[in-house]
Amino acid sequence: MAEQPVDVESGGQNVAGETPAAEPEAVTDDTTVHDDDVELERTIGLTGGLAIGIGTMIGAGIFVFPGLAADSAGLAATLSFAIGGLVALLVALPTSELATAMPRSGGGYYFISRGMGTAYGAIVGLGLWLGLVFASAFYLVGLGHYAHAVFIELGIDLPVSPVIGIGLLFGVVLTALSIGGTENTATIQNVVVGILLVVLTVFLSYGVLDALGVFGRESAPEAFFSRGYFPVLTTAALVFTSYLGFAQVATVAGEIKQPGRNLPLAMVGSVLVVTVFYIVTIFVATSAFGADRLGQFGETAMVEVARDFLGLPGAIAILGAGLLATFSSANASILSASRAVYALSRDALLPRKASEVNLRYGTPHVALLAAGGPILVLVATGQVELLAEVASFLHLVMYGLMCVALIVLRRRDPEWYSPSFRVPGYPVLPGVGALASFGLIAFMQPTSIGLGIVVMLVSYLWYRYYAGDVTLKGDI
Amino acid sequence: MTDRPSILVPIRVLEGESVPEGVPALLANAHVVLLGYHVIPEQTALGQAQMQFEDRANSRLDEYEELFEDAGATVERRLVFTHDGQRTLDRMTTEHDCLAVLVPNAAGAVDDVLVAIRGAVGIDRLARVVAGVFGPTGATVTLYHVADETETDQDIQTLLDGMTQRLTDLGMEAASVETRIEREQNALDAIVDAADASDAVVMGESDPSLATFVFGMPAAQVADRFLGPVLVVQRETVPEREE
Numbered sequence: 001m002a003e004q005p006v007d008v009e010s011g012g013q014n015v016a017g018e019t020p021a022a023e024p025e026a027v028t029d030d031t032t033v034h035d036d037d038v039e040l041e042r043t044i045g046l047t048g049g050l051a052i053g054i055g056t057m058i059g060a061g062i063f064v065f066p067g068l069a070a071d072s073a074g075l076a077a078t079l080s081f082a083i084g085g086l087v088a089l090l091v092a093l094p095t096s097e098l099a100t101a102m103p104r105s106g107g108g109y110y111f112i113s114r115g116m117g118t119a120y121g122a123i124v125g126l127g128l129w130l131g132l133v134f135a136s137a138f139y140l141v142g143l144g145h146y147a148h149a150v151f152i153e154l155g156i157d158l159p160v161s162p163v164i165g166i167g168l169l170f171g172v173v174l175t176a177l178s179i180g181g182t183e184n185t186a187t188i189q190n191v192v193v194g195i196l197l198v199v200l201t202v203f204l205s206y207g208v209l210d211a212l213g214v215f216g217r218e219s220a221p222e223a224f225f226s227r228g229y230f231p232v233l234t235t236a237a238l239v240f241t242s243y244l245g246f247a248q249v250a251t252v253a254g255e256i257k258q259p260g261r262n263l264p265l266a267m268v269g270s271v272l273v274v275t276v277f278y279i280v281t282i283f284v285a286t287s288a289f290g291a292d293r294l295g296q297f298g299e300t301a302m303v304e305v306a307r308d309f310l311g312l313p314g315a316i317a318i319l320g321a322g323l324l325a326t327f328s329s330a331n332a333s334i335l336s337a338s339r340a341v342y343a344l345s346r347d348a349l350l351p352r353k354a355s356e357v358n359l360r361y362g363t364p365h366v367a368l369l370a371a372g373g374p375i376l377v378l379v380a381t382g383q384v385e386l387l388a389e390v391a392s393f394l395h396l397v398m399y400g401l402m403c404v405a406l407i408v409l410r411r412r413d414p415e416w417y418s419p420s421f422r423v424p425g426y427p428v429l430p431g432v433g434a435l436a437s438f439g440l441i442a443f444m445q446p447t448s449i450g451l452g453i454v455v456m457l458v459s460y461l462w463y464r465y466y467a468g469d470v471t472l473k474g475d476i
Numbered sequence: 477m478t479d480r481p482s483i484l485v486p487i488r489v490l491e492g493e494s495v496p497e498g499v500p501a502l503l504a505n506a507h508v509v510l511l512g513y514h515v516i517p518e519q520t521a522l523g524q525a526q527m528q529f530e531d532r533a534n535s536r537l538d539e540y541e542e543l544f545e546d547a548g549a550t551v552e553r554r555l556v557f558t559h560d561g562q563r564t565l566d567r568m569t570t571e572h573d574c575l576a577v578l579v580p581n582a583a584g585a586v587d588d589v590l591v592a593i594r595g596a597v598g599i600d601r602l603a604r605v606v607a608g609v610f611g612p613t614g615a616t617v618t619l620y621h622v623a624d625e626t627e628t629d630q631d632i633q634t635l636l637d638g639m640t641q642r643l644t645d646l647g648m649e650a651a652s653v654e655t656r657i658e659r660e661q662n663a664l665d666a667i668v669d670a671a672d673a674s675d676a677v678v679m680g681e682s683d684p685s686l687a688t689f690v691f692g693m694p695a696a697q698v699a700d701r702f703l704g705p706v707l708v709v710q711r712e713t714v715p716e717r718e719e
Contacts, residue, residue: 021527030567040522041558105521178519342524355524362516364524
């Protein structure tokens with residue numbers, strides 16, 4: 001069991017006089033070791049890691065986006081998802097290297113604050129928290145659409161659309177469950193992801209065979225770039241929200257067993273798995289209906305696709321799967337957001353109070369409320385595409401900076417930086433990763449970009465005001 | 477600490493569990509691996525609980541460490557925050573090469589010790605624990621075996637004699653070792669009944685696996701019903717698990 005020393009020194013204090021919590025002494029396969037013989041047990045294995053990654057991602061790409069993407073890019077939406085997957089992979093590899101060098105909780109925020117300093121760290125960290133808040137809100141609105149579809153299926157005609165109301169309700173329920181629940185959530189997550197993958201594999205296999213004409217039906221042939229070339233990129237920027245989950249694996253890096261092996265496998269593996277599923281899904285969906293009709297079905301287009309193939313049972317299966325998937329994505333994102341708050345508070349960038357654990361349940365109620373509260377506000381807007389894009393924007397900034405941080409660290413080559421996984425094709429691959437991440441931002445709607453920039457600015461000002469003296473950068 | 481058997485003493489330090497009365501005296505001749513652990517829900521980052529509870533947990537462990545040291549034991553201690561208590565116990569057992577885990581129930585003066593013997597497997601470790609912990613105290617050790625129909629008295633006597641031999645080799649007085657054979661009773665009930673007359677129980681882990689010791693295996697059930705301290709001798713650890 002190789003012990004990996006941790007030699008990052010943090011210092012300074014914030015406005016409230018709090019200093020960053022002490023860094024651990026060493027990292028082993030099974031624990032994070034602090035002084036005084038205090039150890040933090042690593043309990044998440046490879047399966048758990050993959051389930052976090054896949055579980056967070058698969059909800060959006062399959063159950064919310066197909067209709068929206070086909071509407072804006074036509075059949076070429078397949079290509080948009082492929083581009084998204086490629087960018088995610090370009091970032092997942094550098095992230096893996098950073099995570100094996102610094103297998104600590106906090107993910108991208110931790111890497112960037114240690115590699116590039118507190119200012120970047122603060123922007124990314126606060127951005128990560130809010131990015132996850134936007135993402136959770138997006139999943140919850142998606143969940144609302146699925147619940148609405150259930151009502152329609154049952155023939156219950158509601159006078160007003162229940163989408164936002166249900167999203168809000170589940171936002172409250174999830175936050176409350178996270179604060180008061182002590183069930184084995186990781187096991188549940190593994191099971192949910194397993195069920196989803198089985199349902200989708202069956203459904204998509206059938207769909208592919210059908211699309212290839214095995215069942216003797218004509219599928220709708222169509223021009224690939226029916227909406228032109230440019231929308232392929234804007235759609236890629238929109239659907240990138242479907243690829244945010246792999247970084248969530250890094251936010252629990254401190255709890256992953258054998259981080260040197262499991263972190264890269266979980267991150268790269270989950271990106272590859274969901275990319276394949278997304279591309280096949282869009283292919284199947286567009287060949288069933290053609291992009292135009294698919295686009296009209298909106299967020300719950302997949303239900304209609306399933307109905308077309310397999311009748312009512314198919315529609316019900318996909319409805320159930322969609323509820324489950326958006327629910328698990330929202331849940332995973334709320335938990336990650338609370339981890340982000342903790343990481344910031346540990347480093348004195350947010351009040352220490354924010355990471356307080358309550359005695360009754362042993363859960364971080366303040367951090368969870370700091371995630372759940374803003375989520376409700378955002379859900380109330382009901383703007384699926386805007387929420388998705390802002391979430392993507394904030395994540396893409398972090399992804400780009402992670403690639404930059406990797407290059408910075410490799411060049412300075414501090415003694416404590418000894419990743420067990422090294423990215424292939426350095427410096428080209430992380431360089432392209434950074435460019436691709438920042439590049440994708442350019443294809444977003446102006447409103448999303450504007451909102452994203454405002455969040456970053458506010459984050460920076462907060463850092464200057466609250467924690468200007470805190471240093472987190474690793475020693476050279 | 478060469479001859480002292482390493483005994484793991486797990487304490488859920490923040491849930492009001494403490495070192496019960498009599499336990500330090502019981503382990504006076506052992507090398508105590510004092511494990512304070514705190515199981516937290518998965519929603520909570522381990523470091524978060526550590527930040528808040530470390531000081532409190534450590535000050536309690538300080539007290540416990542002193543109790544054991546005052547009684548004469550050598551002590552090594554760890555504080556672990558975990559999502560999975562069982563995993564932590566297993567890892568500690570392996571890492572610190574613990575022969576046995578103590579189920580910490582209160583103990584009085586220990587004059588009679590019941591040693592439940594299943595079979596020849598692991599008997600060597602059992603002997604090291606018994607001789608190491610109770611040898612120097614002069615307590616009477618009763619080797620106890622619950623037989624099934626297929627075993628002849630002779631088989632069992634050979635088994636128990638072998639154990640007695642080992643114990644005397646390890647420096648115990650032959651006079652303080654007794655043997656007893658029980659038939660016609662379910663093993664668990666038999667052990668609990670026999671334990672009533674004793675002050676402490678030493679037994680092996682039961683067959684299934686390491687993974688079940690604390691939460692409901694025979695050893696734990698014995699501990700629940702006996703209400704005295706139980707030393708559960710761990711099987712030889714197999715090198716590293718998967719994942």
